[in-house]
Every structure is written in structure tokens, then in C-alpha cells.
Amino acid sequence: MFTFHMAQSLTFSTVVTILLVLTDYGFCMNFKSINASLAGGFASAVATWYGDPNGSGSGGACGFENDVANPTYNSLISAGNQNLFKYGKGCGACYEVKCTQNAQCSGSPIKVTITDECPGACNNDAVHFDLSGKAFGYLAKPGQADALRKLGRITIEYQRVQCSYNARLTFKIDKGSNPYYLAFAIEYLSGDGEIGSVEISSSNSNGWKAAQQSFGATWKVDLPSGIRVLILSGLQLSNPKQLLLHKM
Structure with missing residues (x-):
């Protein structure tokens, strides 16, 4: 910071x-320097998605509003529980996330930005990414985005990375x-x-x-x-x- x-x-x-x-x-x-290590290796987290299947998510709790649908976010965003959102101090932080444990998963990482808060039950998990519908689909193999979204809740891997806007x-x-x-x-x-x-x-x-x-x-x-x-x-x-x- x-x-x-x-x-x-x-x-x-x-x-x-x-x-x-x-x-x-x-x-x-x-x-x-920030408290979290950057690109320090992948760890396990939970991922869900919200909004429309190909939607852009939201930036409400961070104050980014509808900017999340536009470059440079391009809808590749996530709400986070408190271990990611950090009472707003985590807004704008970037993470690589990837899905490897389901047949629909591509295994390839994508970069997402924390732009909103996932409150309530999301905090029952140590680290919880509530991705936009579009970002969640990007974790899938070609043609498998809808099938992956139907799972609703999956285990992913994540690591903190530098932002390059x-x-x-x-x-x-x-x-x-x-x-x-x-x-x-x-x-x-x-x-x-x-x-x-x-x-x-x-x-x-x-x-x-x-x-x-x-x-x-x-x-x-x-x-x-x-x-x-x-x-x-x-x-x-x-x-x-x-x-x-x-x-x-």
C-alpha cells in the first residue's frame, strides 16, 4: 500500500x-509494501458467481459503479469476503484465479480485480471469490462455461499479483x-x-x-x-x- x-x-x-x-x-x-505476498504461489479458495451468466458484476461497495463493464476491467472482476475486501482497503487488488478440480475447468489462470464485497455467508470460507458471471465462465474449457456455472460453487486456486491497468x-x-x-x-x-x-x-x-x-x-x-x-x-x-x- x-x-x-x-x-x-x-x-x-x-x-x-x-x-x-x-x-x-x-x-x-x-x-x-503490501501485507500480502505477490505471486507467492497458488492457494485454495472458494468461488461462486452472481448476476447474469455473462454479466459484468458490480463495483458498488468499492465505488467503481458501472466501470467494471468497461476496459480495463472488462467484467473480469470479483466481489470478495472480508479476507479479500478488507473493509474496502482491498478494492482494486488483483488476483490470478484458476479452476482445476472439475472436468469443465480449463486450468488456465485469469486475472480478476476486487471491486465489490461478498458479505454474509461468504465469510464462512477463509477466502471466497464471488465472481462476475463472465469471469466465472472464463475459468472453463471452450464450450463448457454454462456447465461450469451450473455447478454454482467450486474450489479454485488463487494468488495475489500486480495490477497492470x-x-x-x-x-x-x-x-x-x-x-x-x-x-x-x-x-x-x-x-x-x-x-x-x-x-x-x-x-x-x-x-x-x-x-x-x-x-x-x-x-x-x-x-x-x-x-x-x-x-x-x-x-x-x-x-x-x-x-x-x-x-x-
């Missing part, structure tokens, strides 16, 4: 559908934001995928102000009275000078 400091001047009214190019503005980031790091500004309150979801974080903490600053404030996790990958911060110019800066790991902001 890493600490992400945002720093680039813009008025609040412009924080909608804009591409920000950073030039001489400063920004600060501190990376921290073919997209800019994205801040989705929540529609409830105003000049004195800011909330935003953070998506497409390549690397370990998890966000440890977020701080913001402004051109007329002293130091950094810590944001609080609202839910999932959505963070919020109350802005001091009178601050109408936000400092927002971002990171795209392949090009640290671009940030895409758009309104939910």
Missing part, C-alpha cells in the same frame, strides 16, 4: 471531466462534493492496487490534510472554510505527469 499526496492547483468548479497535465507543480508520494489513474469526484467537502473514488492504480492513505493540500493552506476512507475506494475530506482552490495531483505509473478527473 502507499500514501498518496495530491498536489495541483485548480478551482473546484473545474473538477469535472478534465485532463490535468502537471508541469512545475510539486507532488509527494511515499510507497509502502491500461488506463490513467482516475479520480471520480462524487456528486455530493462541494467547495467545503470533497469525496472521490480512486481507480486504476497499477502495482499492488491498494491505497493506504490519501492527503490533500491547497495553495492557501499550511501542510497536508488527511482524507478519510468513506467506503471502499472512496475517500472524503472536509475542507476548511474559505478554501476554494484545491490542490489535486496524480500519478500514472508509466507517466507520472497525467491525471484524469471526471464526475460520477
Whole structure:
């Protein structure tokens, strides 16, 4: 996980559908290693599926909404029990999963992203992936997707892997934001995928102000009275000078 400091001047009214190019503005980031090992070998888990057989699943509990159906998720997503969802801190984490124990299984791994929570009975299992219908079908041999889905619940193997999003790091500004309150979801974080903490600053404030996790990958911060110019800066790991902001 890493600490992400945002720093680039813009008025609040412009924080909608804009591409920000950073030039001489400063920004600060501190990376921290994640707790889970990456690509450390496959372990056993339970998998189920939800929604339509070829559906995209959902991103509700992480704040990703309908983005899960689009590139770069491409519907290859999963809800997770608390050992995966981690009260929202697991949002955006990537895993390889494969199915080997059923005749319908291909044995080939696919990469999925945690975008939602699987509550309740999912926590009766140590690790439980509740995959989109599309992702579950991708575990099958050609022509066997429906037969595999009919099983409903299967044993799979999984391992944590690096995320490699073919997209800019994205801040989705929540529609409830105003000049004195800011909330935003953070998506497409390549690397370990998890966000440890977020701080913001402004051109007329002293130091950094810590944001609080609202839910999932959505963070919020109350802005001091009178601050109408936000400092927002971002990171795209392949090009640290671009940030895409758009309104939910």
C-alpha cells in the first residue's frame, strides 16, 4: 500500500471531466509494501458467481459503479469476503484465479480485480471469490462455461499479483462534493492496487490534510472554510505527469 499526496492547483468548479497535465507543480508520494505476498504461489479458495451468466458484476461497495463493464476491467472482476475486501482497503487488488478440480475447468489462470464485497455467508470460507458471471465462465474449457456455472460453487486456486491497468489513474469526484467537502473514488492504480492513505493540500493552506476512507475506494475530506482552490495531483505509473478527473 502507499500514501498518496495530491498536489495541483485548480478551482473546484473545474473538477469535472478534465485532463490535468502537471508541469512545475510539486507532488509527494511515499510507497509502502503490501501485507500480502505477490505471486507467492497458488492457494485454495472458494468461488461462486452472481448476476447474469455473462454479466459484468458490480463495483458498488468499492465505488467503481458501472466501470467494471468497461476496459480495463472488462467484467473480469470479483466481489470478495472480508479476507479479500478488507473493509474496502482491498478494492482494486488483483488476483490470478484458476479452476482445476472439475472436468469443465480449463486450468488456465485469469486475472480478476476486487471491486465489490461478498458479505454474509461468504465469510464462512477463509477466502471466497464471488465472481462476475463472465469471469466465472472464463475459468472453463471452450464450450463448457454454462456447465461450469451450473455447478454454482467450486474450489479454485488463487494468488495475489500486480495490477497492470491500461488506463490513467482516475479520480471520480462524487456528486455530493462541494467547495467545503470533497469525496472521490480512486481507480486504476497499477502495482499492488491498494491505497493506504490519501492527503490533500491547497495553495492557501499550511501542510497536508488527511482524507478519510468513506467506503471502499472512496475517500472524503472536509475542507476548511474559505478554501476554494484545491490542490489535486496524480500519478500514472508509466507517466507520472497525467491525471484524469471526471464526475460520477
